[in-house]
Amino acid sequence: MGKNSDIKLIGTAASPFVNRVQFVLNLKSIEYEFIDENLACKSELLLTSNPVYKKVPVLLHANKPPLPESPIIIEYLDEIYPDIHPILPSDPLARANNRFWANYIDTKFFPLFEELRRTPGKEEKENIKKQIIEGSELLEEAFVKLSNGKAYFGGDDVGYLDVVLGCFLGWTKFIEKHNEFKIIDEARTPKLLEWSDRICSHEALKDVIPGGETLMSFYMMLQIHKPPKAA
Ligand SMILES: N[C@@H](CCC(=O)N[C@@H](CS)C(=O)NCC(=O)O)C(=O)O
Known part of the structure; x- marks a missing residue:
């Protein structure tokens, strides 16, 4: 998916937490680049993007600071793309x-x-x-x-x-x-x-x-x- 996309996702295919973000990106039809992480030998990119937990997923959005933690990423995507397939209820x-x-x-x-x-x-x-x-x-x-x-x-x-x-x-x-x-x-x-x-x-x-x-x-x-x- 979109190599020049301004949304990048550091993840690994087997992670349900990463899958959540992929699911939301698909629901909202957002193009993104998937950066495959090897959790057995973590990359410098992961360690510097998520120094607190050192876990995937991490969302990289344009030049903004990296965003870790799947629930937080999902809420962020829902707030910046509110019109396409809202995820959280409005009530x-x-x-x-x-x-x-x-x-x-x-x-x-x-x-x-x-x-x-x-x-x-x-x-x-x-x-x-x-x-x-x-x-x-x-x-x-x-x-x-x-x-x-x-x-x-x-x-x-x-x-x-x-x-x-x-x-x-x-x-x-x-x-x-x-x-x-x-x-x-x-x-x-x-x-x-x-x-x-x-x-x-x-x-x-x-x-x-x-x-x-x-x-x-x-x-x-x-x-x-x-x-x-x-x-
Ligand atoms: N609370 C985190 C959990 C993420 C998580 O546990 N990711 C696992 C992969 S399924 C991971 O990166 N593990 C690496 C490690 O524990 O060092 C979220 O919701 O994003």
């Missing part, structure tokens, strides 16, 4: 509710996936799986409330939580497959299951969600650089 309370659930997903729900990978011991793993399942049931309830009978968390169209949670679906399926359990299923989370099929085939997301091979090589890199805890 302040709905906006606050969206931020609440996004924060839950980022600080409670998704970190359990990493904890599952790093925790040794069958019993401990089963306990984490149980917490993930409870989390998915909370998200089912949130979906029912926020979507109001419509197709997306955002209502008739993709909104903030669709972006935030939708970009975890590749990893959700990967974790399900490699740990032999279901996170989103017909019996416990029927609405989320329908939503997940719908959003994964969305035009702006379908080429962004990483495939199994990309996820596996990232997973192997994590196993080396952040290995499971000692038993």
Whole structure:
């Protein structure tokens, strides 16, 4: 995409946080250049652009200071391109509710996936799986409330939580497959299951969600650089 674009994104294809920004850029039809980062050997560009966290994504917009952290990047893009596919709801309370659930997903729900990978011991793993399942049931309830009978968390169209949670679906399926359990299923989370099929085939997301091979090589890199805890 656009080599001379004034928007550049430092990222890696397997990162759900990077995928969120790509999803929003696609929804808003914004051309950008993707700068592929190797997290096993971080570039000078990443280290100087995000000296605090040293993580992707980082948005580079023209000559402005680099912007890290996916929720902050998404809100920034939504503010500078408000007319094309607004992401956050206009109602302040709905906006606050969206931020609440996004924060839950980022600080409670998704970190359990990493904890599952790093925790040794069958019993401990089963306990984490149980917490993930409870989390998915909370998200089912949130979906029912926020979507109001419509197709997306955002209502008739993709909104903030669709972006935030939708970009975890590749990893959700990967974790399900490699740990032999279901996170989103017909019996416990029927609405989320329908939503997940719908959003994964969305035009702006379908080429962004990483495939199994990309996820596996990232997973192997994590196993080396952040290995499971000692038993
Ligand atoms: N809170 C950050 C999380 C970003 C994040 O965890 N990125 C990972 C890739 S999925 C990363 O860069 N990890 C490198 C590291 O931990 O050193 C966001 O939402 O952007």
